Amino acid sequence: MNTDRPLEISSLSKSFGPVTVVKNFNIRIAPGEFVALLGHSGCGKSTVLSIVAGLQTATLGGIVLDGVEVTEPGLERAFCFQSPCLLPWLTAFHNVLLSACQAHPKLTAAAQKELAAKYLSLVGVAEYAGELPAALSQGTQQRVAIARALAQEPRFLLLDEPFGMLDSLTRFELQDLVLDLWEKDRKTVIMVTHDIDEALYLCDRIILMTDGPEATIGLDLRVTLPRPRHRHQATSHPEYQRLRDRIIAFLESHSKQFATEQEAA
């Protein structure tokens, strides 16, 4: 399999009943790119991401991976939701082990357990391996959910506002964790976020969506801040402020347009 080919979202449209939520969405994502999908609430970010994950189907167009259209979930794409969604009756270890077993059924039981332990340790929660999710903080649960996704050893990490439910200090910790993990093996990451600073700190590229219905790509911005990134250096870089201002101007102009349309209706 050629893993050097981009992931293509090609002429993607999605309608729910008579409403076309996303229309003619086109993008090519290079292997190893870290991309944010940013836009106002309800514009269709999760819809696009879930179609990439194969959890929903496109109405028109679609997703092309290694030259082949994909319409179903696959082990090469791992998804993390805003809420950790761990199985409450399984320990942290067994939640991750389940993913390792599903993704690597041919490994021996011992090797599957090794994988689970490796990823729990990589995300810094090995000490909680024997705990049920209810006994863990939201941040720790989200770390376990990330370990579960990684145990699949996917090429693509699809993250839908993965830190949206966390307090800001825990969010910073998890952003640094994801950045560290990405630096280690440069998986392709597509992350939906509302947080401009998170997108600027983590990503190579920020895709700004216009407001729906018929949302599409409004701006495709390159984030050329030097890597490896450190929060203070990144946020004090002149490029950071320039991009931030541009993103805010885009979001403000689109929300104004939306408000004007609402008033006129």
Ligand SMILES: Nc1ncnc2c1ncn2[C@@H]1O[C@H](COP(=O)(O)OP(=O)(O)OP(=O)(O)O)[C@@H](O)[C@H]1O
């Ligand atoms: N299954 C569905 N049936 C009908 N409408 C839907 C469905 N899923 C999403 N929508 C609508 O599609 C639009 C886009 O939803 P989506 O969840 O993708 O937006 P979003 O950008 O992720 O929003 P948020 O930032 O609030 O998470 C919304 O208007 C939503 O109500």
Ligand SMILES: [Mg+2]
């Ligand atoms: Mg969403």
